[in-house]
Amino acid sequence: MNSSFKEALITIVGKENVDDSTAGRLVYSYDATPGFQSMPDAVVSPRNTKEVAEIVILCNKHQIPLVPRGSGTNLCAGTCPTQGGIVLLFHHMNRILELDKENLTVTVQPGVITLDVMKTVEAHGLFYPPDPSSMTISTIGGNINENSGGLRGLKYGVTRDYVLALEVVLPNGDIIRTGGKLAKDVAGYDLTRLFVGSEGTIGIITEATLKLIPKPETKKTMLALYQDMEAAARSVSAIIANKIIPATVEFLDQPTLQAVEDFAKIGLPTNVKAILLIEQDGPAAIVERDMNSIATICREEQAEAVDIAKNEQEAHALTTARRSALSALARLKPTTILEDATVPRSEIAAMVKAINEIAKKHQITICTFGHAGDGNLHPTCPTDARDEDEMKRVEAAFSEIFAKAIELGGTITGEHGVGEMKAPYLEWKLGKEGIAAMKALKQSFDPNNIMNPGKIFAKDSRKRVVVTR
Template identity: 55%
Template sequence: MPRISTLNPQLVTELTAILDPKRVLTEREHLLTYGFDGTAALQGEVGVVVFPQTTEEVAKIVRYAAQEKIPIVSRGSGTGLSGGSIPQPNAIVLCLVKMDRILELDEKNLTILAEAGAITQKITEKADTVGLLYPPDPGSMKISTIGGNVAENSGGLRGLKYGITRDYVMGMEVVLASGEVVWLGNKCVKDVAGYSMKDVFIGSEGTLGIITKVLLKLVPRPAAKKTMLAMYATMDAAADTVSAIIAAKIIPCTLEFLDRITIKCVEDFAKIGLPLDAEAILFMETDGHPAVIEEQGKQMEEIARRCGATAVQIAANADEANKLATARRSAFSALARVSPTTILEDATVPRSELTKMIRFIQGVATRHNLRIGTFGHMGDGNLHPTFLTDERNHEEMERVEVAMKEIFDYAIELGGTITGEHGVGLAKKKFLPDAIGNASLTLLRQLKRTLDPDGILNPGKIFD
C-alpha cells in the first residue's frame, strides 16, 4: 500500500494558483492509485497529484518546482513495467492524461500530432480512418499514453519489421527542467540541422524533460495480413524456424513465441485447444500486398514444417486470425492469474542467441526452484521471462532476485541488454552499470546533470 506524504501547505497553495483546484488531488483516497504503476512489488509515497491541461500549465508547475527544488514525477496511465513513474516522497506527481487531444492528422506529410496524454490506441485508430498505420503496438496500447510510450521508447509485437517508438517520432514539445518549453524536430523526412536532441528525450523516462506533444510518422496501412500458429516439440525447432525465415529474406511483422509453462497457463485460461505437450508455439504474421503475403505465408508454413513443427494452423480469415492471436495476446494475463505476484522481465539478446537464452532461463528456474514462464518477440530477440511468485514470500523473492541477476548477466554476456522495451526506471537501475559499462554510464550521468542540474525530474530513476 503506498504511503501518503505529509504535505507542505505552501506547495498546495501554489499549485492551486496555477491549476483549477479540481485538478489538484490531495485526498488520501484519490492519491493511492498514483503510488503504483504496472510494475509488481514496487510502490511509492504520494502527496499531491496535478492534472495540467495545457503546456503552459506544465511549464508553470515545473518553473515553480525548479525554483523550490521540488521533485516532479510525470506519468501517463501508469502502465510502466520498470517503476519509472513510482513517486518519491514529497514529489509533485504530474499526470498528463488530461492533455489527450489529437491535434492534427496530416495525410500529405504522413504525420499525426497529439498531446502527450493521448491514448496510443486512439492514435492508431485515427490513422486507420485514412488508411494509415502507426506501427508501434506495445501490449498496453489500449490504455497507455503516447507520451509515456515516447518517454519509455516502447516496443511491441511488430518491432522486427517496423521498429520501435523512436523510429516514428519526428518531433516533440518538451518542458525542460527549467520550465522552458522547446520544440524539437519537424515534418521533414530529412533534417540534420544540429544534434538530434529529440533522440535524447525519447526513452529518457521522464528524467530529462516532460514531453507534452509528439509529432509521429505514419505509414500506409498494409493491405493484407496472413496469420499462423506453429506448434513444436522442441524450442530448437521453433528457433530454427525463425532463423530459416530470416535466411529466406522474409521479415514477418510478428514472430512471437510461448514456452511450455506459458502454453499451459494460456490453455487453462483461454481454452483454445493448444497442445499441452508442445515445448514451444510460434505465432507468426506477415503483412503487406496480398500477393506477397500469400507467397510468404506459404514459404513460412513450409519452413515451419521443414524445421519440425508438429502442426501449423493458418487463419483463413480475420476471425480465425483473431482466435490464433488470442494465444499470444493472453500470455501475460494467463500467467498473471496463477500467482499473487507476476514479475514481467524483458531481457533481450541478438536474435541468433535466442535459443541459448531461453534454455538458460529454464535452467535458472530449475536451479532456483522458481516458476518462470517465458514468451516474447522471437523475431527481435526480446524475451519476457515472467516470474510467477509471491512478494510476501521473502525467501522466494530473494531467489527471484538472484535468478534475475543471473538472467541479466547472461543476456549481457550474449551481447544483449537488460531491457528491450520496458525501461530501467527503479526496477533495473542496479543492473544498468554492468549492462552498459562505466564509460557509457558516465555519459548518461553527464547528460542528466546537464539537462537537469538540480535533479528535480523523476529523481532516483535509471541511476542509483
C-alpha cells in the first residue's frame, strides 16, 4: 500500500480508522477457519455508507482487494484476506435503526451483533429466528453474507428467509436499495436474495431490513437417548413423516457428547451412542401435544430414554451445551476442522455411517453433530495442523465426505459457505456449467475482481475422488 493510497483512505475515513500497523493487520489476518492466514495491507473502519462507497471507488481505481468482515466467525476462510488488500470493519455501523412493529420488520446496520437484534425484538414480543451458533458474537452483516443457518432452520428457515431489503454498495461504487418492507415484490431480478450468501464477492451490504414474526408463546425441550445411531436417524424421519415439524432437531454422537459434557458439566448422558435434542415451540397446548407425539415416536424407534426438560433453566442448559459443541471439541486437539456436508433428511443415517467408515479408513477421529432435521451435519476432526501426515489424511477424508454428500443428493456446505476453503470442491456440486454461470455473474458485478477475490471460485478444482467403502 503506497503512501498516496493510504492518504486517500485517511481522507475518507479519518486517521483513526485506518490501521496498517503490523499488530493491527495481524489481528485481521485470519478468521475462525484453521489453516488460513494472510496479512491485509490495512484495516479500515468506515463510519457510513458514503464512506464505504468512496473506499470501493478508490480500491476499484487501484485494483486493491476489499474484504468485508463481521466478527470473523465463519468456518470457510471467507474473511481471510488471502490476496491482501483492505479488510473492512463495521464496528462504527452497528446500530439498530428502526423496529417497525406494524410491519414486523427491524432495520439494522451490518455491524450489529445478531444476539442484540434478537434480544431487542424479543423484548417487544417479536422473533428473529436465524440462530447460528456464533450468534453471541457474529454480526448481521456477516450472517447475510454467509446466509447463516442455525438450530431453528428446520421449522423457520435460514437468514435468507428473513432479509426483506438491503442497501448495497456495488463494486463500481453505486449505492442501490433492493426490496422493501414488503411481503411481495417482483420488480426485477431478486437481487436481495442474490446478495444473501454471496460472501462479499459482489457488493458490500451497508443496511438490511429483516422480517420478524411473533415470538412463539412457549417452548419445550427434550432429549432422546439412543444406543443405535440409525435408530436416532429413523426417529427424525418418522417425526416428520408424522407431519410434525419441530423447531429444532439436533443430533450428537457419543464422542461429541463426551466432549460437550466434559466442557459444560451439566450431566449429559455419555454412555449412549447418540442423542437427539428436540425443541418445539408455539401455543402451549400444541407444544404439549407435539412433544407427547414425538416422545412416543422416539420410543417406538428404540430410544433408550426420552426426557423432557423440567423447566426453562434445564432447557436452556441443554441448548447452550449443544451450541458449545465446537468450543468443546476444540479443546481436544490443537486444530479443529469442522465441516458442514449436508444431505436430504432421509439420508442422515447413510451419511453418518459413511463418515464413521471414512474416519476409520483414514485413521482419524471424527466427531459428528449437527442439525438432523435439516440433514445438515457437522463432522468435526480434532487434529494437529503441524502433523503433515495426519493433515493429508484429514484432507483425503473430508474429500470423501464431500463426495459422499453429493452422491446422496446433498451439498458440500449447508450453512458455512464456500469461501476459500471449499472453493476447490464447488465444481463437484455445480458442474463446470454451473461454475461458469456463477463466474459470469460475478464478472458482471465486479469486472476487476476486487471484491473478496479468491473466494467461491478456485484456481483449480479438486479432482473428484472415488468413494471406496
